[in-house]
Amino acid sequence: xxxxxxxxKSFALRRRMLRLIHxxxxxxxxxxxxxxxxxxxxxxxVLNVSPQTVDAPNRDRYVQSKGxxxxxxxxxxxxxxYFPDADLDTVCHYQSPYVGHPTRKxxxxxxxxxxLGHGLPICLGMALAAxxxxxxxxxxxxxxxxxxxxxxxxxxxMAASHHQLDxxxxxxxxxxxxxxxxxxxxxxxxxxxxxxxAFGWEVRSVDGHDYAxxxxxxxxxxxxxxxxxxxxxTVKGKGVSFMENVAKWHHGVPSEAELAQAITELTAAxxxxxxAAS
Amino acid sequence: xxxxxxxxxxxxxxxxxxxANLEAFAETLQTLAQADRNLVAVTSDSRGSGKLAxxxxxxxxxxxxxxIAEQNLVGITAGLAACGKKAFGVSPSCFLTAxxxxxxxxxxxxxxxxxxxxxxxxxxxxxALGSTHHSLxxxxxxxxxxxxxxxxxxxxxxxxxxxxYAAQATRPVFLRFGKAAMLDVTPAGATFTAGRAVxxxxxxxxxxxxxxxxxxxxxxxxxxxxxQGVSARVVSLHTVKPLDxxxxxxxxxxxxxxxxVEEHMLTGGVGxxxxxxxxxxxxxxxxxxxxxxxxxxxxxxxxxxxRHYGISMEGLAATALALLGR
Numbered sequence: 350x351x352x353x354x355x356x357x358k359s360f361a362l363r364r365r366m367l368r369l370i371h372x373x374x375x376x377x378x379x380x381x382x383x384x385x386x387x388x389x390x391x392x393x394x395v396l397n398v399s400p401q402t403v404d405a406p407n408r409d410r411y412v413q414s415k416g417x418x419x420x421x422x423x424x425x426x427x428x429x430x431y432f433p434d435a436d437l438d439t440v441c442h443y444q445s446p447y448v449g450h451p452t453r454k455x456x457x458x459x460x461x462x463x464x465l466g467h468g469l470p471i472c473l474g475m476a477l478a479a480x481x482x483x484x485x486x487x488x489x490x491x492x493x494x495x496x497x498x499x500x501x502x503x504x505x506x507m508a509a510s511h512h513q514l515d516x517x518x519x520x521x522x523x524x525x526x527x528x529x530x531x532x533x534x535x536x537x538x539x540x541x542x543x544x545x546x547a548f549g550w551e552v553r554s555v556d557g558h559d560y561a562x563x564x565x566x567x568x569x570x571x572x573x574x575x576x577x578x579x580x581x582x583t584v585k586g587k588g589v590s591f592m593e594n595v596a597k598w599h600h601g602v603p604s605e606a607e608l609a610q611a612i613t614e615l616t617a618a619x620x621x622x623x624x625a626a627s
Numbered sequence: 628x629x630x631x632x633x634x635x636x637x638x639x640x641x642x643x644x645x646x647a648n649l650e651a652f653a654e655t656l657q658t659l660a661q662a663d664r665n666l667v668a669v670t671s672d673s674r675g676s677g678k679l680a681x682x683x684x685x686x687x688x689x690x691x692x693x694x695i696a697e698q699n700l701v702g703i704t705a706g707l708a709a710c711g712k713k714a715f716g717v718s719p720s721c722f723l724t725a726x727x728x729x730x731x732x733x734x735x736x737x738x739x740x741x742x743x744x745x746x747x748x749x750x751x752x753x754x755a756l757g758s759t760h761h762s763l764x765x766x767x768x769x770x771x772x773x774x775x776x777x778x779x780x781x782x783x784x785x786x787x788x789x790x791x792y793a794a795q796a797t798r799p800v801f802l803r804f805g806k807a808a809m810l811d812v813t814p815a816g817a818t819f820t821a822g823r824a825v826x827x828x829x830x831x832x833x834x835x836x837x838x839x840x841x842x843x844x845x846x847x848x849x850x851x852x853x854x855q856g857v858s859a860r861v862v863s864l865h866t867v868k869p870l871d872x873x874x875x876x877x878x879x880x881x882x883x884x885x886x887x888v889e890e891h892m893l894t895g896g897v898g899x900x901x902x903x904x905x906x907x908x909x910x911x912x913x914x915x916x917x918x919x920x921x922x923x924x925x926x927x928x929x930x931x932x933x934r935h936y937g938i939s940m941e942g943l944a945a946t947a948l949a950l951l952g953r
Contacts, residue, residue, distance in 0.1 A: 406710075406711065410710070453738060453739070459709065460705075460706075460709060460734070460738050461733060461734075461737045461738040462733070463733070464729055464733050466698075467702060467729075467730065467733060467734055469702075470698065470699045470701075470702020470703055470705075470706070470730070470734075471702045471703075471705055471706040471709070471734055472706060473699070473702065473703050473706060474702060474703035474704060474705060474706020474707040474708070474709070474710070474712075474714070475706040475707070475709060475710050476706075477691060477703065477706070477707060478706065478707050478709075478710035478711065478712050479710070481667065481688070481712065500698070501698040501699060501702065501730075504693075504694075504696035504698055504699035505699050505702065505703075507694070507696075508693050508694065508696065508699055508703070511694075512691075
């Protein structure tokens with residue numbers, strides 16, 4: 350799949366995710382839109398995973414630490430064929446297995462997450478298991494800006510370089526907004542590149558909506574013995590004008606009219622890209 | 628740990644001195660790890676207090692050090708278990724079950740990975756060090772979490788069996804071990820089954836339902852009571868969850884009084900589990916819970932605290948006599 354194919358797919362995924370959130374009446378819209386391109390490139394280009402090999406010991410592992418953006422994950426997994434698209438209509442419904450945070454009950458989900466600051470330590474354990482077995486699989490986690498205030502991340506950051514886990518990749522969906530507002534105001538976490546470098550990580554700073562940059566950063570191996578931190582600069586609410594960089598869309602649910610407008614915008618942008626492609 | 632009278636009673640009963648359950652744990656784990664390269668221990672600067680230094684020397688590739696970082700310890704243990712490792716996360720129970728409770732709840736129990744968590748130096752093993760180092764809350768918080776088998780062995784034999792059980796379990800397990808040298812209370816040839824209590828002594832007047840390092844004191848108290856014509860049953864309720872309700876109910880039906888004994892706060896411990904089991908079955912024997920009351924816990928050596936709170940041969944016998952109105 351070319352970069353342009355992935356970019357075109359992203360419009361369909363964004364529309365589907367927004368419809369899902371609208372139907373569910375709940376969800377994390379802004380963060381879902383900001384991490385969707387990351388998931389798109391992971392599941393279609395980077396991760397050695399497939400619906401046919403969900404139990405293969407040597408599959409890559411992806412653990413979504415920012416579990417609240419589960420709607421983006423469910424949307425990409427459904428598109429990738431892990432389960433029928435119709436299942437997405439049950440997200441957050443009474444007794445549906447598709448609860449509002451990732452659970453292993455869903456095909457393709459590796460761990461139950463949702464409480465913040467849990468994904469990275471779990472991924473350390475997985476990466477250590479690979480090292481102990483001399484297995485070649487890699488382990489990926491997706492972190493959010495706000496959750497970096499959880500101390501457990503920094504326990505894990507320290508241990509990852511101590512144990513030389515160069516098979517571990519932490520991607521930060523760096524949209525700089527959390528539920529209350531800008532991280533600068535809530536709990537300043539910059540300079541993130543220097544912090545992660547100081548903890549012994551290889552740090553790569555990329556545009557989190559640029560497929561070529563993401564692919565290069567995620568597929569080029571880090572120096573031997575160094576875990577890899579991808580500082581992915583993203584836009585919260587990416588792709589929908591009235592949602593972009595607006596903190597209230599952290600878990601805002603689009604109304605019927607807002608959904609229609611969002612879909613119109615995404616479809617227009619998609620048409621424009623198609624036109625440019627032809 | 629024991630008064631001269633209790634020591635004499637132990638000798639009379641032929642109870643052989645054992646080692647600390649912690650040592651029996653470490654030795655068993657090393658034996659299992661030597662036979663199974665898939666088994667790993669994870670420690671938080673705790674290999675010394677976990678008696679795992681010899682294990683670490685013998686099997687350096689099967690021990691993972693995470694530093695003093697209990698949240699990370701549990702997350703890593705869960706991640707290892709999720710990738711097929713038989714992972715034992717070992718840390719003082721006071722820290723393991725408080726600081727990393729959310730990781731236990733979510734990463735291990737909710738995610739349902741077959742990790743084993745080992746709370747070492749539990750209860751008031753560090754009695755003199757103050758409440759920061761007491762784990763008198765651990766069973767209460769863990770009991771409230773779904774999908775966790777909780778085992779508190781009474782002696783070295785139960786410890787060895789519990790470790791072997793945990794190593795092959797397919798769901799999360801918590802084990803709790805203290806530091807004091809134990810007496811062997813398990814009869815030769817007894818079999819260990821998780822979830823099934825062991826009756827160490829039969830009796831009809833009163834039943835002591837105890838676990839962990841308190842069991843031996845109940846056994847000595849039963850012998851002392853026998854000298855006074857009181858017949859006391861002693862049960863090692865080693866599995867706190869799932870509770871062996873059949874054995875608990877049998878005690879409630881067959882004995883005039885039931886006394887629970889635990890190295891834990893009375894709030895949320897095994898005593899309350901037994902009480903609710905009895906009441907819901909319509910049984911109301913004379914009942915007393917012995918353990919740590921809801922107060923600023925006195926500090927001192929474990930033996931001092933046990934005596935202070937009545938967990939001793941003399942204290943438990945007196946409690947039984949009072950409960951029976953004698």
